[in-house]
Amino acid sequence: MVGRMGLRERNNVRVGGDGADTMFFSHGFGCDQNMWHRIEPAYAKRYRTVLFDLVGSGQSDLAAYDPAKYAGLQGYADDVAELVEVYGQGKVLFVGHSVSAMIGMLADLKAPGRFAAHLMIGPSPCYINDGDYVGGFSRQDIESLLETLESNYLGWSSNMAPAIMGAPDQPELSVELTNSFCRTDPEIAKQFARATFLSDNRADLPRLQTPTLILQCDNDIIAPISVGEYLHRHIAHSTLSVIDNIGHCPHLSTPSACSSAIDSFLTQERL
Amino acid sequence: MGPAPPAPSGEALDLFDVVACGLLQTTADGTITRANVLFCKWVGYTPAELVGKRRFQELLTVGGRIFHQTHWVPLLQMQGSISEVKLELVVREGPVVPIVMNALVRLDHGVPVHEIAAFVARDRDKYERELLLSRKRLEDLVAQATRLQSDARDRADFAEQMMGIVSHDLRNPLSSIQMSAALLARSELALSQQRTIARISRSAERATRLISDLLDFTQARLGRGLAVSMVEIDLHECVADMVEELRHIHPARALNHQRRGAGACVGDADRLAQVVGNLVSNAMTYGRADEPVTVVSIIEANRFVISVHNQGAPIPPETQATLFHPMTRGSSAGSSARSVGLGLYIVSEIAKAHSGSVSVRSAAGEGTTFTVVCPR
Secondary structure (H helix, E strand, C coil), X not given: CXXXXXXXXXXXXXXXXXXXXXEEEECCCCCCHHHHCCCHHHHHCXXXXXXXXXXXXXXXXXXXXXXXXXXXXXXXXXXXXXXXXXXXXXXXXXXXXCHHHHHHHHHHHHCCCCXXXXXXXXXXXXXXXXXXXXXXXXXXXXXXXXXXXXXXXXXXXXXXXXXXXXXXXXXXXXXXXXXXXXXXXXXXXXXXXXXXXXXXXXXXXXXXXXXXXXXXXXXXXCCCHHHHHHHHHHCCCEEEEEEEEECCCXXXXXXXXXXXXXXXXXXXXXX | CCCCCCCCCHHHHHHHHHCCCEEEEECCCCEEEEECHHHHHHHCCCHHHHCCCCEHHHHECHHHHHHHHHHHHHHHHHHCEEEEEEEEECCCCCCCEEEEEEEEEEEECCEEEEEEEEEECHHHHHHHHHHHHHHHHHHHHHHHHHHHXXXXXXXXXXXXXXXXXXXXXHHHHHHHXXXXXXXXHCXXXXXXXXXHXXXXXXXXXXXXXXXXXXXXXXXXXXXXXXXXXXXXXXXXXXXXXXXXXXXXXXXXXXXXXXXXXXXXEEECHHHHHHHHHHHHHHXXXXXXXXXXXXXXXXXXXXXXXXXXXXCCCCCCHHHHCCCCCCCCCCCCCCCCCCCCCCHHHHHHHHHHHXXXXXXXXXXXXXXXXXXXXXXX
């Protein structure tokens, strides 16, 4: 296992907040921990908060990116289990966006009893349609995503991230931060896309015993409502909360609706 | 989302439609609130079919829509703008249209309006695809070359190791042959038997030298270099001893030794004797049989020199260039040539081990001279 300093550097861990219990925030495919800046501050008043970047994303240590380890979600889950072990105090609440919801679940299955709750935002156990199961995508769709990533390669790598045309409304964002939000090594981006969109964790769902909130947007191309319902049926102790939102990032587009769904779940579970 | 932005002034309205790029306005969820003439023309829909009816992301390929959700939306939300994103528009008829876009979020009375400017990028798309293809081809070639190289290295390593093992194992039976021949030579023998024994001895001697060359070659090629033990020696005596030995091996040939200068030098006496042996053997093989071979040992102020000269046809310049590479030998050598071409390579390795070098001078009329020069 990597030492504490190693973990901090590897996953660019930032600890904040104040509280007896710990809330982890794990971003999804595409961006990094800056995704959480609209909802994390509210929880920092009640919880110790831990933000981090998955290896290969954001400011994580790219030297730690081992293509074999991160070919599937288990490699990321092993990292999360280590982070929870080192940074988790009191009860551990795990907020996972998109693919990180499943990463959190796999980490839980590896260390049963360590997680008090999962707060899954736009989760999907399988993105590819399979018989009666509607994941929303075909394999060709994922190939088309890989192509899209590839044709945005030049822009991402030479400029590191889209140039800033000016964000006068958010002067608090420094250039350095802004540039890093979605910056990913093109090869890593492609592999992470494959690890994410070709994952199938449906068989693991019944093994999850931890209270789980499934935060489902009513209009999300990446996690359609049928997927949320599927998860709800297969995770024993789960609550399905559908919020009014178009898109896959409610914590950015409707942070208040997101927070109130999380809050009522936490109240319901006495957490 | 909130109300559409107020209609711009007449002048701006004109501009919106006459600019040389596609322009779109959308609400935060992507619903199109305005689309200019050019954009409508590209996608093949009328403004009425787009405005209020479609979301911008619905005009993208599925891969583009995922990218839109995982990169475009978060970046616009977090930094308020995004530029140079290349996606593909699914148009009413015909193949998808690659476009490059910039977008920014503008607040209109507190309501976010997304402004998108788009450029068709068919040529850039083609060019990029070709670049990607070439890169892929290059990566494949590099991977293939690397594989071949490593295979070749493996084979070479194996061959050299085999050679090392084989030549080492051949030494034992050979020394047993030599010992037995020496024992036999002491007993009462008929003249013809003595000749036979002498032939056995000479052949075994030659085979032993050849194996020792092979071992040296293997050691040098495996990257370890030749082992030398440097001590203070008397160069002239060392060369004289070897020349004496060589006279017995080549009784029918004239072999001279000249000494110049005096003093001690630092070197490996056995290795320097080997240099003399290999160079003389070479001179005997390629030089004229009716002319003497001359060995000169020289002590100078800062260096010492061993040179071996023979008369005969000069070595062609193109052969001179590769003379000291292993497995090279002159074309005029008969089938009875002593070695497989390791002699000069080993001479040059020994010179290197002495921080010195070997050179050759060969011309019609003046014969051939090999010269080894080393620091004292």
